Amino acid sequence: MIPGLDRYKKKWNITTDPAIKPGLDSITAALKELGNPQKEGTYIHLAGSNGKGSTAAFLTAIFKEHHLSVGSFMSPHIEDLHDQIQLNGKPVTPDVLDQAMEQLANIRTLLTDFELLTAAAFLVFKNEQPDVIILEAGMGGRFDSTNVITPAVAIIPSVSLEHTNFLGPTIGDIAWHKAGVIKVHIPIIIGDLPEEAEAVIRKEAKKLTAPVVLPEGVPNVSLKLKGAHQQRNAMLAQAAAAHVLGDRFDAERADRGLAAAFIPNRFEEVAPNIFFDGAHNPASVEKLVETVKTELADRPIHVYVGILKDKDYITILRKLEEISDNFTFVDFPHERAMVAKNLYLESKGKVKTIQKVCDILPVLHKNEVALVTGSLYLLAEIRHLLINRQDTK
Incomplete structure (x- = not known):
């Protein structure tokens, strides 16, 4: 797509x-x-x-x-x-x-x-x-x-x-x-x-x-x-x-x-306390986790995750659980997207919810540090929603 x-x-x-x-x-x-x-x-x-x-x-x-x-x-x-x-x-x-x-x-x-x-x-x-x-x-x-x-x-x-x-x-x-x-x-x-x-x-x-x-x-x-x-x-x-x-x-x-040099979706702060990162496999998630531990040390993180179903999602979740116990799993429109419920069931997070990508913006803007990751396609969908909301203001 x-x-x-x-x-x-x-x-x-x-x-x-x-x-x-x-x-x-x-x-x-x-x-x-x-x-x-x-x-x-x-x-x-x-x-x-x-x-x-x-x-x-x-x-x-x-x-x-x-x-x-x-x-x-x-x-x-x-x-x-x-x-x-x-x-x-x-x-x-x-x-x-x-x-x-x-x-x-x-x-x-x-x-x-x-x-x-x-x-x-x-x-x-x-x-x-x-x-x-x-x-x-x-x-x-x-x-x-x-x-x-x-x-x-x-x-x-x-x-x-x-x-x-x-x-x-x-x-x-x-x-x-x-x-x-x-x-x-x-x-x-x-x-x-x-x-x-x-x-x-x-x-x-x-x-x-x-x-x-x-x-x-x-x-x-x-x-x-x-x-x-x-x-x-x-x-x-x-x-x-x-x-x-x-x-x-x-x-x-x-x-x-x-x-x-700058590139979107590489630990990018798209809005105050909202970070996008396109990490989508275990190796890139490991780098992301290292960066979060350095750049956001001791700050509570709410992780928003959507993953394609051909990825090693279990390893990705275990790595992300090193930096947070608070997860929202997101359903987003892509033919290869994994159903958020499957991620929810596999997660060991203490606090976890499921959201549709179209409903994500009010949740993202809570008073907390939000990290959105797992798929560049997910990031593209949320970025599009952010841009449309700004255009209608």
Whole structure:
């Protein structure tokens, strides 16, 4: 479900394939019909379980400080499909996206919704000609529809268990999918990975004679994005930017970019005492818990949770129970959303309730610290409600 996409599909009479099928045949065929727009531009490809969005935000800020224009494609949405395709950190306008959709109306290849949006992103970038393009793989990497480019550099910030029904049950299986973004002779920059995952990545890199870069140290700047893991993401972005820029790289400009970087849904205080965080798997929730213990030490937290049913929700709940005994489980509209009652029954919280997302705003604004987490789709729904309420005031 990509909010806002149906409007364009209806306008241009575009039919999409409802089935999710692995492989790049369809997107490759469609792009060939469009003149292979993905072959133009300087790309940075991001794949990983967590850290992609933050690393992309750091990269965008660094390049903007170097007076370069930046295109980016990310998932999932924050509000709707327009913010998945960005130019210089701002969502693509409906007019610009409409031009791409008009071109897509003429192709014969049947695409899924995500493949359609990916193709639209490539057309937007071809039309707008940004200096650098940052692509974030949607799920996995090897068979993700973004994996049709040859990047200047690829980055894998992290690997952890996720989407196991699609990617496989082990860290090694998932790392194999992430390793699909490695290309012949192209540097691959990696974060602090589990030993099993790093071994898979290095094996693939050796086969393709791709240099493996493991940056060390931390940036000497204060970051708006909180948590020790963000220091590591900033370091990955700095190394990638230095590779792309070469002699044009300016360390002072890079530091200013890192200090200014911001991304929604990363321990974001959206209103006084209301925090959004897109942690949606055990590894990212663990980082969130560490950040809460540091930034909100000794403050009582009310946790609002909605989770997709293909996630390891039991482990996620156990980790969140380290910072709170007070939970509200939220039903939200998504075909993969877990029923809130199931979370309620599994929870060991001492105080727990169930809410529909449409009824959440009055509860959120109680006189307490509220932390909303578990799914980026949940955050998008609540953000939309917040914006609509402000617009009607």
